[in-house]
Amino acid sequence: MELKQTQQVTYTARSRLLKHLWNTKLLYVLLLPGLAHLVLFKLAPLFGLVIAFQDYNTFLGISGSEWVGLDNFITFAKDPYFLVLLKNTLLLAGYSLLFGFPIPILFALFLNEVRNALVKRFTQSLSFFPYFISSAVMVSILYTLLSPQTGLVNRLLDVLGLQSIFFMAEPGWFRSLYVGMGIWHSFGYGSIIYLAAIAGIDPHQYEAADIDGANRWHKMFYITLPSLSTIIVTMFILNIGNILSVDLDKILLMYNPSIYETADVIQSFVYRQAFASQGFPNYSFGAAVGLFQSVVAMVLVVSANSISKKYSETRLF
Amino acid sequence: MSRKKIEWFPIVNNTLLILLALICIYPFLNILSVSLSDGVPVIRGKVYLWPIDFNIETYKYVLGNTRLGITRGLFNSIFYTVTGTVVAILLTFVTAYALSRKRLKGRYFIMLLFLFSMIFDAGLIPSYIVNNALGLVNSRWIMILPGALSTFLLIIARSFLDTIPSELEESAFIDGANEWQIMTRVYLPLSTPVLATIGVFYAVSIWNSFMTPLIYLQDQALHPLQLILYRLIIKPDGGTSFENLTVNGHQILPDNIEAATIFLAIFPILFVYPFAQKYFTKGMMLGSIKG
Numbered sequence: 001m002e003l004k005q006t007q008q009v010t011y012t013a014r015s016r017l018l019k020h021l022w023n024t025k026l027l028y029v030l031l032l033p034g035l036a037h038l039v040l041f042k043l044a045p046l047f048g049l050v051i052a053f054q055d056y057n058t059f060l061g062i063s064g065s066e067w068v069g070l071d072n073f074i075t076f077a078k079d080p081y082f083l084v085l086l087k088n089t090l091l092l093a094g095y096s097l098l099f100g101f102p103i104p105i106l107f108a109l110f111l112n113e114v115r116n117a118l119v120k121r122f123t124q125s126l127s128f129f130p131y132f133i134s135s136a137v138m139v140s141i142l143y144t145l146l147s148p149q150t151g152l153v154n155r156l157l158d159v160l161g162l163q164s165i166f167f168m169a170e171p172g173w174f175r176s177l178y179v180g181m182g183i184w185h186s187f188g189y190g191s192i193i194y195l196a197a198i199a200g201i202d203p204h205q206y207e208a209a210d211i212d213g214a215n216r217w218h219k220m221f222y223i224t225l226p227s228l229s230t231i232i233v234t235m236f237i238l239n240i241g242n243i244l245s246v247d248l249d250k251i252l253l254m255y256n257p258s259i260y261e262t263a264d265v266i267q268s269f270v271y272r273q274a275f276a277s278q279g280f281p282n283y284s285f286g287a288a289v290g291l292f293q294s295v296v297a298m299v300l301v302v303s304a305n306s307i308s309k310k311y312s313e314t315r316l317f
Numbered sequence: 318m319s320r321k322k323i324e325w326f327p328i329v330n331n332t333l334l335i336l337l338a339l340i341c342i343y344p345f346l347n348i349l350s351v352s353l354s355d356g357v358p359v360i361r362g363k364v365y366l367w368p369i370d371f372n373i374e375t376y377k378y379v380l381g382n383t384r385l386g387i388t389r390g391l392f393n394s395i396f397y398t399v400t401g402t403v404v405a406i407l408l409t410f411v412t413a414y415a416l417s418r419k420r421l422k423g424r425y426f427i428m429l430l431f432l433f434s435m436i437f438d439a440g441l442i443p444s445y446i447v448n449n450a451l452g453l454v455n456s457r458w459i460m461i462l463p464g465a466l467s468t469f470l471l472i473i474a475r476s477f478l479d480t481i482p483s484e485l486e487e488s489a490f491i492d493g494a495n496e497w498q499i500m501t502r503v504y505l506p507l508s509t510p511v512l513a514t515i516g517v518f519y520a521v522s523i524w525n526s527f528m529t530p531l532i533y534l535q536d537q538a539l540h541p542l543q544l545i546l547y548r549l550i551i552k553p554d555g556g557t558s559f560e561n562l563t564v565n566g567h568q569i570l571p572d573n574i575e576a577a578t579i580f581l582a583i584f585p586i587l588f589v590y591p592f593a594q595k596y597f598t599k600g601m602m603l604g605s606i607k608g
Binding site for chain 2: 020024026027028030031033034035037038040041042043044045046047048049051062107110111113114115116119122123125126127128129130131132133134135136137139140141143144145150152155184188189192216248249252253267270271274275283286287290291293294297298301302
């Protein structure tokens with residue numbers, strides 16, 4: 001009797017599940033293309049990472065290639081060039097953070113002080129524009145502006161009686177150009193989040209400050225900036241999480257063998273190993289180097305996220 | 318009558334900000350002027366802001382010359398952007414819709430998988446091996462399929478759908494609508510603002526993409542404009558170096574051709590910019606408000 005009842009319960013539970021699945025079948029069908037995309041383009045490559053532990057041969061495939069354990073990682077760690085790559089990566093990302101991070105905040109602060117609506121709109125729209133332009137276009141413009149013979153900048157240097165500089169072939173100029181272009185590209189876009197936060201500040205605070213006799217600077221530094229502190233801290237921590245990531249498009253477009261000593265980074269090195277090498281492409285080595293970077297980046301992002309969660313109650317995920 | 322003190326702050330502040338805005342836009346104006354000028358004043362360094370000896374011969378030449386491949390590149394870019402954006406919007410919408418329905422079992426786990434894929438990147442080479450196995454190397458699909466679902470935009474679309482009250486769905490159910498009708502007749506029309514937002518994001522990213530075609534498209538007939546720009550200006554090789562020529566009494570020099578090509582790669586952005594700016598801002602806000 002008791003047994004029969006349990007069976008009955010299981011039976012109804014199962015039929016209820018089946019009925020639920022049948023009623024919502026369209027939802028599952030709708031989910032299929034997205035799931036297929038996730039599996040094919042996002043998760044399957046993760047399994048492809050095993051080649052980092054192999055001596056991968058295109059003709060033998062993943063199942064046929066020989067396992068070599070950590071050999072690829074050891075080779076990379078022992079290579080003196082590894083330090084150059086790491087240094088270049090960290091310096092480019094570090095400088096971008098150091099100079100690129102405060103500018104959108106300052107821009108938002110000063111734009112907020114503009115009372116003329118027309119000037120405000122004009123400035124914001126134009127500062128935002130470069131963000132839509134591709135790296136290929138930006139770097140092309142850079143080439144034409146900096147061209148040794150006809151470029152605008154060298155003509156200006158000429159007028160001032162200075163020597164013309166072949167910027168794109170000088171290792172000493174690469175970092176400044178990369179960082180400068182990055183700032184020009186995205187400071188307008190980066191300021192949106194701060195402008196939005198400023199728009200959310202309670203206007204009563206300013207009115208109260210007015211009554212207390214605060215001037216413009218007082219209000220800027222004692223009301224606006226402190227109100228932004230949470231979002232600034234969050235953005236900063238998230239940016240630290242990306243310290244190993246550089247804009248590969250830009251680097252591939254801007255660098256050439258004569259400036260590898262300052263311009264070559266981990267990712268561009270991986271790219272060359274697999275897609276631009278003269279000899280046989282070394283997929284395994286490249287994958288090992290890429291895996292190293294992904295793991296470090298993930299550790300950084302996750303810890304940055306938990307720090308952000310702890311101190312500013314804002315999180316990415 | 319009291320003398321009014323001149324307020325220096327707004328004057329200095331406005332001037333500096335306007336100057337900053339002009340720095341953002343000046344390189345584009347210069348490129349546009351060069352592309353519309355005669356070659357001689359360009360090479361003498363006289364073109365700064367306005368075209369000198371205005372003419373459109375450079376554009377006629379650039380668009381008419383098949384060896385440069387710019388017309389084909391333009392066509393390819395438009396094709397990839399339009400097709401890719403339509404596919405991406407549809408895919409993102411149906412996925413976001415399914416994941417926003419509370420009756421879908423396992424949606425939390427699937428969302429976690431998506432989030433994980435956003436944080437942990439397999440990298441260039443494993444992706445290449447998979448795409449190669451799927452037959453996407455040297456195929457137009459490479460510009461359309463892998464980028465058709467961005468986790469970031471999926472989250473934006475899903476959080477938007479979450480804000481639509483579920484009473485709407487219930488009442489439609491009671492009125493006898495089935496699952497399909499609820500999605501297409503109730504949720505789809507309500508979602509147009511968010512679809513426009515993610516559409517702009519997708520379109521700009523496909524139009525601007527450089528790494529994907531560089532790695533996957535060896536066949537020059539498939540190259541988008543960005544890659545042609547790279548070939549013509551940044552890595553000029555023997556086969557594509559330009560000669561100086563005179564058309565209808567106008568000198569066309571390499572500088573003119575480069576400028577015209579650059580401008581063509583920006584051109585469509587000029588049309589979508591007013592919309593794009595609005596929606597990008599909106600998307601940023603939606604994306605940043607999570608919790």
